[in-house]
Amino acid sequence: KxxxxxxxxxxxxxxxxxxxxxxxxxxxxxxxxxxQQTPGQGLQFLFEYFSETQRNKGNFPGRFxxxxxxxxxxxxxxxxxxxxxxxxxxxxxxxxxxxAFFGQGTRLTVV
Amino acid sequence: xxxxxxxxxxxxxxxxxxxxxxxxxxxxxxNYFPWYKQELGKGPQLIIDIRSNVGEKKDQRIAVTLNKxxxxxxxxxxxxxxxxxxxxxxxxxxxxxxxxxxTFGTGTQLKVEL
Numbered sequence: 001k002x003x004x005x006x007x008x009x010x011x012x013x014x015x016x017x018x019x020x021x022x023x024x025x026x027x028x029x030x031x032x033x034x035x036q037q038t039p040g041q042g043l044q045f046l047f048e049y050f051s052e053t054q055r056n057k058g059n060f061p062g063r064f065x066x067x068x069x070x071x072x073x074x075x076x077x078x079x080x081x082x083x084x085x086x087x088x089x090x091x092x093x094x095x096x097x098x099x100a101f102f103g104q105g106t107r108l109t110v111v
Numbered sequence: 112x113x114x115x116x117x118x119x120x121x122x123x124x125x126x127x128x129x130x131x132x133x134x135x136x137x138x139x140x141x142n143y144f145p146w147y148k149q150e151l152g153k154g155p156q157l158i159i160d161i162r163s164n165v166g167e168k169k170d171q172r173i174a175v176t177l178n179k180x181x182x183x184x185x186x187x188x189x190x191x192x193x194x195x196x197x198x199x200x201x202x203x204x205x206x207x208x209x210x211x212x213x214t215f216g217t218g219t220q221l222k223v224e225l
Contacts, residue, residue: 103154104153
């Protein structure tokens with residue numbers, strides 16, 4: 001059974017640029033959530049998509065956005081990158097009943 | 112919103128000893144409490160979870176207890192092994208009404224020494 005796949009694994013971007021991260025959930029899972037992990041703030045919830053609709057949203061600025069496609073794959077976008085956006089971005093896949101399984105994450109470095 | 116506190120931040124035990132990590136939550140409506148293990152360079156791995164209608168759950172050397180009245184839950188690892196060394200996170204979620212938003216604790220770095 002394939003797990004959660006996140007691409008790319010590593011990214012280096014310059015301040016002001018934008019970036020798109022991708023997540024393919026476990027087959028049959030319709031919920032995809034995104035989290036930001038930093039040493040200072042820990043694991044913070046960004047947003048959740050379920051059947052192509054945003055169901056929950058965390059306390060992040062509008063520069064952070066996402067979407068989900070009909071095959072449940074999800075993308076998140078960060079525009080106008082700031083140094084503080086450097087983090088591990090994690091995607092979690094779920095049937096929607098609680099159990100959430102994480103991918104390996106995308107390590108974003110903003111320089 | 113929900114707030115989850117986790118203690119201790121670091122824990123060092125001898126191989127074969129038990130380890131206990133404790134978490135408290137603030138939202139009495141939270142009803143789902145998972146625990147994750149994160150090894151270096153990897154994403155968090157779900158190791159055990161408990162729902163609010165259950166007081167205790169075991170899976171081999173791992174157990175979780177929940178006290179809804181006090182709003183705290185704990186992870187117990189018995190007969191620790193070096194491969195248990197990792198960062199452990201507790202989390203809380205309110206599943207009722209939809210949504211899979213997890214609020215995480217700050218993590219516990221567990222080191223199992225030989």
